[in-house]
Amino acid sequence: xxxxxxxxxxxxxxxxxxxxxxxxxxxxxxxxLLRPGPDVFRKFGGIHRFMNWDRPVLTDSGGFQIFSLxxxxxxxxxxxxxxxxxxxxxxxxxxxxxxxxxxxIGSDIMMVLDQCxxxxxxxxxxxxxxxxxxxxxxxxxxxxxxxxxxxxxxVQGACHRxxxxxxxxxxxxxxxxxxxxxxxxxxxxxxxxxxFTGLVxxxxxxxxPRYLMGVGTPIDILEAVHRGVDMFDCIIxxxxxxxxxxxxxxxxxxxxRTVYKFAEEPLDAACDCSTxxxxxxxxxxxxxxxxxxxxxxxxxxHNLAFYHRLMAEIxxxxxxxxxxxxxxxxxxxxxxxxxxxxxxxxxxxxxxxxPRRGDYEIQTSPQGFSSIRQISSGEVMHSVSAPExxxxxxxxxxxxxxxxxxxxxxxxxxxxxxxDVGLGAASNAMAAIHxxxxxxxxxxxxxxxxxxxxxxxxxxxxxxxxxxxxxHFPHLRHGAPHGLLNKGRWGHASGAIDWWLLRGDFLxxxxxxxxxxxxxxxxxxxxxDTALWQPDVFARLHRHCQPRPAELYTYxxxxxxxxxxxLAGFFVAEGVGTGPKATTTVAYTRSEGLNGDSAxxxxxxxxxxxxxxxxxxxxxxxxxxxxxxxxxLRIEAHPQFAPR
Ligand SMILES: [Zn+2]
Numbered sequence: 001x002x003x004x005x006x007x008x009x010x011x012x013x014x015x016x017x018x019x020x021x022x023x024x025x026x027x028x029x030x031x032x033l034l035r036p037g038p039d040v041f042r043k044f045g046g047i048h049r050f051m052n053w054d055r056p057v058l059t060d061s062g063g064f065q066i067f068s069l070x071x072x073x074x075x076x077x078x079x080x081x082x083x084x085x086x087x088x089x090x091x092x093x094x095x096x097x098x099x100x101x102x103x104x105i106g107s108d109i110m111m112v113l114d115q116c117x118x119x120x121x122x123x124x125x126x127x128x129x130x131x132x133x134x135x136x137x138x139x140x141x142x143x144x145x146x147x148x149x150x151x152x153x154x155v156q157g158a159c160h161r162x163x164x165x166x167x168x169x170x171x172x173x174x175x176x177x178x179x180x181x182x183x184x185x186x187x188x189x190x191x192x193x194x195x196f197t198g199l200v201x202x203x204x205x206x207x208x209p210r211y212l213m214g215v216g217t218p219i220d221i222l223e224a225v226h227r228g229v230d231m232f233d234c235i236i237x238x239x240x241x242x243x244x245x246x247x248x249x250x251x252x253x254x255x256x257r258t259v260y261k262f263a264e265e266p267l268d269a270a271c272d273c274s275t276x277x278x279x280x281x282x283x284x285x286x287x288x289x290x291x292x293x294x295x296x297x298x299x300x301x302h303n304l305a306f307y308h309r310l311m312a313e314i315x316x317x318x319x320x321x322x323x324x325x326x327x328x329x330x331x332x333x334x335x336x337x338x339x340x341x342x343x344x345x346x347x348x349x350x351x352x353x354x355p356r357r358g359d360y361e362i363q364t365s366p367q368g369f370s371s372i373r374q375i376s377s378g379e380v381m382h383s384v385s386a387p388e389x390x391x392x393x394x395x396x397x398x399x400x401x402x403x404x405x406x407x408x409x410x411x412x413x414x415x416x417x418x419x420d421v422g423l424g425a426a427s428n429a430m431a432a433i434h435x436x437x438x439x440x441x442x443x444x445x446x447x448x449x450x451x452x453x454x455x456x457x458x459x460x461x462x463x464x465x466x467x468x469x470x471x472h473f474p475h476l477r478h479g480a481p482h483g484l485l486n487k488g489r490w491g492h493a494s495g496a497i498d499w500w501l502l503r504g505d506f507l508x509x510x511x512x513x514x515x516x517x518x519x520x521x522x523x524x525x526x527x528x529d530t531a532l533w534q535p536d537v538f539a540r541l542h543r544h545c546q547p548r549p550a551e552l553y554t555y556x557x558x559x560x561x562x563x564x565x566x567l568a569g570f571f572v573a574e575g576v577g578t579g580p581k582a583t584t585t586v587a588y589t590r591s592e593g594l595n596g597d598s599a600x601x602x603x604x605x606x607x608x609x610x611x612x613x614x615x616x617x618x619x620x621x622x623x624x625x626x627x628x629x630x631x632x633l634r635i636e637a638h639p640q641f642a643p644r
Contacts, residue, residue: 001026001058002304007051010238011297014053020273020301021160023055024108027099030062030093034086035204038104046106058233059107061098061140063154063182065212067116070231075115077132085588094137104148110147111180112140114154119188124486129165141174150177152211157198159188164196168203168469181229183215183379193224201228204265217391218247218310219334225314237307241299244288247306247611255299259341260285271633293348324441330436332474357470357539358461370472372425372462377528381424388475390578393430393561395520395553398586401435404517405448409601415452415498419516421532422523423457423504425466429499430475432520436497445494445545453499454513456506459487470580508539515545526561534620535631537575538568538587545589552587560617561585562604566638567631573601609641 002009003024004013009017014301017025027047044050047057066073074080079094095113102110113216114529115129133156144151153171157163160514171179181200184193197212204210211231212224221232231438233484240246244255248268253260255267263281275284276297287295310330317326353386354361363373369386382390396402404416420429436451466473467481480499483490501507506523519541526533533556540552541552553575554561565572571591586601612618612635619628 001231002237002323003028003233003235004051004057005031005235007047008034008346009294011043011293011300012238012242014051016274016301017053017304020304020306021312024058025053026058026060027056027105027107028062028065028439029059029098029105030313032059032105033062033091033093033101034160038101041104041106043167046104046621050207054315056108057106059102059111060213061111061113061116062097063111063116066093067150075096077135079113082277082582094141095136099140099147099264103149107149109150109152109178110144111152112137112154115154116180116183116186117158119183119186119192123160124165126156126160126163129158130156130163134167134170137171137174137176141176152176152178152180152209154180154182154213155204157184157190158183158428159196161199164200165203165288172203172205172453173512176208176267178211178231179204180211180213181233182213184212185216185220189402190220192369193220194227197502198227204228209388213569215575217334218307219331221307221310222327222330223315223336225323227397234583238296238300241303242296244299246299246302247334248338248341249333251333251338253279253338255288257285257341266503267302268306271302271305271309273302274452275299275302275305280460298543303489321442324437326553331477335471338552355465357465357468358459360462360465362465362472364472370469374524374528380526381522382427385402386432387425387427387473390555391427391475392435393576394555394584395428395522396431397468399518399520399551399553401432403516405439406443407447407449412449416518417448417452417454417514417516418455419513419519420455421519421521423455423460423463423567424522425462425473425476426455427473427475428520428522429453429455430478430480431491433480433497433499434475434476437492440494440496445496448494448496450512451497453497454516455499455501455502455507456513457483458504458506460503507537510537510540511544515548516550517548520549521552521556525556526558530621533564535564536569537568538565542569542589547590550589553584554587555581555584557581557583557585557617558617559612560620562608563612563618563631564602564620565633566640571603571640603640606641609636 007027009025033543041047041050048054057458065084071080073080079092079097081090081092095111098190099110099114112244114133115130130137133154137153140151153174153176155164155167155171157167181197184196200615201210209230210228212229214234215221216234217236224493246253246255246267246595249270253267260281265281266276267281267284268276277297278610286296288299299602313326317323354363361373361375363380364370364372371387381387418432422428432451432453439448463481465487467476467485470476480490482499484499488503488537491498502513523529524533531537552570562572566586570587570589573586575586577583618633621633
């Protein structure tokens with residue numbers, strides 16, 4: 001809802017509002033009570049005819065405005081007495097007089113008068129305000145009379161979990177047409193707002209609209225929809241337009257920057273609003289720099305069009321069931337600044353000191369993606385492409401995780417156990433979690449087996465480092481890594497995912513963990529972490545997997561690693577390539593079903609064996625001559641190479 005405080009959305013006529021897609025406006029009872037006053041609305045039969053707007057109007061109750069005038073008002077059980085900023089007259093606003101004024105305005109959606117307090121208010125003060133708000137809510141319902149307009153209640157309780165839950169539980173028992181979350185966006189942090197929004201929506205009935213008052217920026221709206229909110233009002237689109245700031249499909253733009261002085265292209269080539277169709281960035285830059293009213297207006301049109309398009313896309317994604325994927329894309333896209341014209345030209349990578357923690361630092365590639373680098377070894381985790389892309393390609397897609405999560409029969413409740421060896425910055429684990437969440441959204445929890453994800457890691461510095469710089473690692477913008485770091489364990493609310501951390505040396509925990517169906521084997525390379533690539537470790541793994549069939553996926557494709565896997569009893573195949581690597585490696589505990597069709601991975605054959613015989617790296621390090629001979633015999637005799 002665009003905000004039409006004084007029965008006008010600043011700078012916009014009703015034709016413009018309709019053209020950008022506005023369906024309902026918000027008007028302020030408090031301001032309209034003072035000027036022009038209820039008699040004017042009664043004379044015109046309401047706000048629709050008065051301002052020539054034939055679509056719905058929501059009116060707030062005035063509670064928020066009175067909250068912002070601490071000097072000039074006195075509150076009591078009956079209501080609030082305050083002095084008009086227009087003519088100095090004393091006014092009295094009660095639940096009944098607020099409803100009376102909203103009826104005079106001809107509102108389609110009325111709000112109850114509430115006592116709005118700072119979100120940081122202490123418990124006792126917040127509790128008293130909540131009880132008063134509840135009593136006023138019941139008085140408002142009685143005052144509504146025979147009005148055909150909808151009436152919404154408002155959940156209060158500041159940042160106190162128990163109060164918020166009690167307020168929601170009480171209001172849902174009253175005959176309201178919708179429920180609002182009030183008293184947020186007034187002093188709390190973004191994280192607190194997200195948390196309390198999710199807490200309250202969990203208690204609200206699902207058949208009534210939920211309205212988060214006074215929120216917000218595009219990312220705030222996306223996060224709130226993700227937590228179950230339906231309706232928003234905010235002055236940001238027009239307010240930021242006045243300062244020359246706009247939202248676009250490639251990030252937030254500040255039109256007053258000189259970089260746009262000669263720019264002939266439209267503000268946003270992906271936008272079809274009248275501003276983007278008709279004007280250049282250079283002209284909008286000039287108008288904004290000169291503080292011309294037209295500049296404010298043209299940018300307001302664009303920003304409102306952006307907001308309404310965002311909401312239309314969100315609705316469409318919800319209807320088609322694609323919202324989780326849409327949310328994951330947009331939570332990254334909506335917080336960007338103009339990427340084509342960065343505000344500060346990036347300094348050469350060498351002169352900028354990279355953020356570090358312990359033995360790890362963040363490294364940014366020339367292609368723009370970030371990875372974690374171990375300083376002592378120089379090894380980079382996921383060095384060849386963006387970490388989440390590589391994690392998806394190599395581990396999630398190649399292992400067919402989405403398919404394997406599906407129950408094989410209605411009784412199939414066997415969890416799918418996935419080992420994540422080498423948690424690192426949690427790229428592989430989060431790729432598995434995101435995949436499961438997509439399946440949950442598309443197929444529903446009843447169709448899925450639970451995912452048991454076990455991560456092995458001795459050093460949590462890479463994850464702490466990446467999490468502290470989450471703007472470089474969008475896959476970490478999720479509650480799961482936070483839970484894992486704090487408690488060593490995180491579970492999805494539906495029970496569909498259980499993720500835990502086995503901290504310490506992999507070789508100490510190996511036999512203690514539940515046997516895996518899939519192993520994402522991603523420790524540092526054999527050069528840095530020799531022990532983890534030895535035949536005896538793979539043999540222990542192979543034994544621990546029995547008797548269930550298991551598969552191991554790893555980025556390594558060297559002859560020595562493949563020979564070690566064969567020696568341990570695995571059947572070894574070529575995996576998909578990634579970046580400059582032509583192939584990776586997949587190892588199976590059993591050969592049944594392999595090479596059955598062209599789609600299954602190709603087991604290493606006679607040509608690989610011939611290469612192995614010629615190789616300088618045939619054997620693991622430190623084998624005696626006798627051991628080497630025994631090793632060679634067992635490779636040559638592996639059933640994988642037996643003639644068919
Ligand atoms: Zn536009």
